[in-house]
Amino acid sequence: MAGGEINAEPLRAALRRATLANRLFPVCCGAALRDIGVQPLLDCVVDFLPSPLDVGEVQGTDPDSGRTISLAPRDEEPLAALVFKIVNDPYAGHLAYARIYSGMVSAGMALHNATRNRKERAGRLLRMYANHRENVEALHAGEIGAFLGLNQTYTGDTLCHAEHPVTLETITFPEPVLRATVEARTLAEHGRMAEALRQLTDEDPTLQLSLDEDSGQLLVAAMGELHLEILLDRLEREYGVGAKMGRPRVAYKETITRAVAAEEGRFVHQTGGHGQYGHVILSLHPGARGSGMRFENAITGGAVPRQFIPAVEQGVRDAAEIGALAGYPVTDIKVRLEGGSSHSVDSSEFAYRAAALQACRAAFGKGRMVLLEPMFRIEVLVPTEYTGAALAQLGARRAEIEAVAPRPGGVEAIVGQVPLAEMFGYVTDLRSVTQGRGLYSMEFDHYAEVELEVAGVSARN
Incomplete structure (x- = not known):
């Protein structure tokens, strides 16, 4: 440096070029809970990550002909916006968050939902901040904003003009793997609970709501036990509805x-x-x-x-x-x-x-119908001296072990696949055989055939 100081601007520009070329990966440290490092993180997003102009054209599909359409991030291009989030605000109502990939949209404009082939109209347009929102007259190419008034639009939908239909690559959501009955604690709360559940399933596409034809109870399908627990907490905290959940049941298929x-x-x-x-x-x-x-x-x-x-x-x-x-x-x-x-x-x-x-x-x-059960990919981390006990425990739960690999610190990772039906209560058993030192994570992988007797499911008469 020849005894001099480096100017911040050239340094930021060099870091940006290296980040965009995937030659460098900036790491930011902080703690959101204590409001440490949040502002520098956001500054790094602005300074180093690609803008819509850096990304350039994106590809869409003509829903009628199937041909590929290139969409440039310019206001004069036909509109193409992807809805990536739905929020039911207690004051504003149904808010649809969207990114404008090309074109522009103004308040009151007639829109076409190409994903669902429905007409919509943008009411108010909002620019969202952490603790407030700002009304705007228009949203331009490359911007992110929220729409009010799109009551038939959901996560993953593409908004465009009817004369220039286009669909962007949609968001694929996994199928729920657990079901449970849910009922209000009091009869007076049942109507409010049903409405709250409808709004929550609008916001979260991995939640599904249905009616059990045999019992008349509401059924909620979710991605796991924690997902259901969070649902109950949101009902209580955000909607003031007390609810109780039945025993989770595996979402088998045929x-x-x-x-x-x-x-x-x-x-x-x-x-x-x-x-x-x-x-x-x-x-x-x-x-x-x-x-x-x-x-x-x-x-x-x-x-x-x-x-x-x-x-x-x-x-x-x-x-x-x-x-x-x-x-x-x-x-x-x-x-x-x-x-x-x-x-x-x-x-x-x-x-x-x-x-x-x-x-x-x-x-x-x-x-010749067969039953299908959800299989999860699992990784269990245990101290080396408990590997044998952990393997025996997984074997009893019909797990298919694929690998056992050493990790730093005297820990071994057990990787494999296991039926979801066998994982209820596993965390307690794992802690028991590892003296509280075992950890595990799992995610849905696929559905696989299983015998009715093994699954404990009765055939329909």
């Missing part, structure tokens, strides 16, 4: 292992006047793990009128939701509508939906 070439479903109901008529022919095919439930219309000659195809798909999804083997949702299948017939007067959406449900349930019975 699938077929054999294709069914053609299964017929017919719903014909004649009364004195207008009747009901629906007739479909479906084929079922096993899908890859994680592919979900896919519906495909293979009819080319109009045997089933076009306006009734959505009703057929809904009937298929109804059947998949009910299940067939043990009453769990059916997944990883492809259902094709191969044929059917119609009646010039009596055909109706209800009839085709009922016919599709009937055909699907009959096909499930021929598809």
Whole structure:
């Protein structure tokens, strides 16, 4: 340095160039709880991380033609905004946080939700800060802001103009793996609890709310026990609703292992006047793990009128939701509508939906159904002297051990896969055999076949 001082600006510029080139990774130290290092961290974000101009064009897809569209971060480009967060504010209502990738949006502008094919209108636009928000007239390319008035828009949706439709790469959320009943502590709180749960599931796409048809209780599906505990805490703290949770149950699924070439479903109901008529022919095919439930219309000659195809798909999804083997949702299948017939007067959406449900349930019975259980990837850290005991404990829980590797400090890491159903109460058992020194982490990996007897699940009669 020749005895001189380095000017801050050239140093910041050099650090920025190295960071953008992935040659250097700045590390910031601090403690948010004690408000230490928060401002320097934010300064580093501004000084060193890429701006929208550094990122350049992003790729979108035309939802009608499927062609790729390049989107530049300029105001004069067509609008493309990705909603990445939903918050139900007690004063402002439904807030949709979005990043503007291209174009600009102004308050009151008509918008098109390309993900859900719905019309929306931007009410007020807000620039959000840590403890307050600012009304703005417009949001420009590269900016992040919040929309008020988008009541049918959710996390992962793309907002654009109707004359320039585009969808951005959406956010993929894992399927919930645990279910539990939830009920208010008092009857008077039930309505408030149901509304609070609806708002929380809007905010968190990994939470799902449904109704148990047998008991009439509300069912909440989540990613784990901690997820459910946080839900109860938020109900109490943010909504003032006391609730109690039932024992968590594993979210099993079902699938077929054999294709069914053609299964017929017919719903014909004649009364004195207008009747009901629906007739479909479906084929079922096993899908890859994680592919979900896919519906495909293979009819080319109009045997089933076009306006009734959505009703057929809904009937298929109804059947998949009910299940067939043990009453769990059916997944990883492809259902094709191969044929059917119609009646010039009596055909109706209800009839085709009922016919599709009937055909699907009959096909499930021929598809050699199996039960699927959620498998989690697990890593257990234990002192070396307790490795044997920890391995024996995991083996008793049907774990598949993949590796045991030494770590610094006399610790070994046990890596493998384990069924979620076997992990209830594991933290207590692990601490017991390691004298409180064992730690573990796990995350969802995939669904795998399991025998009904092993899972302790009864087949539906």
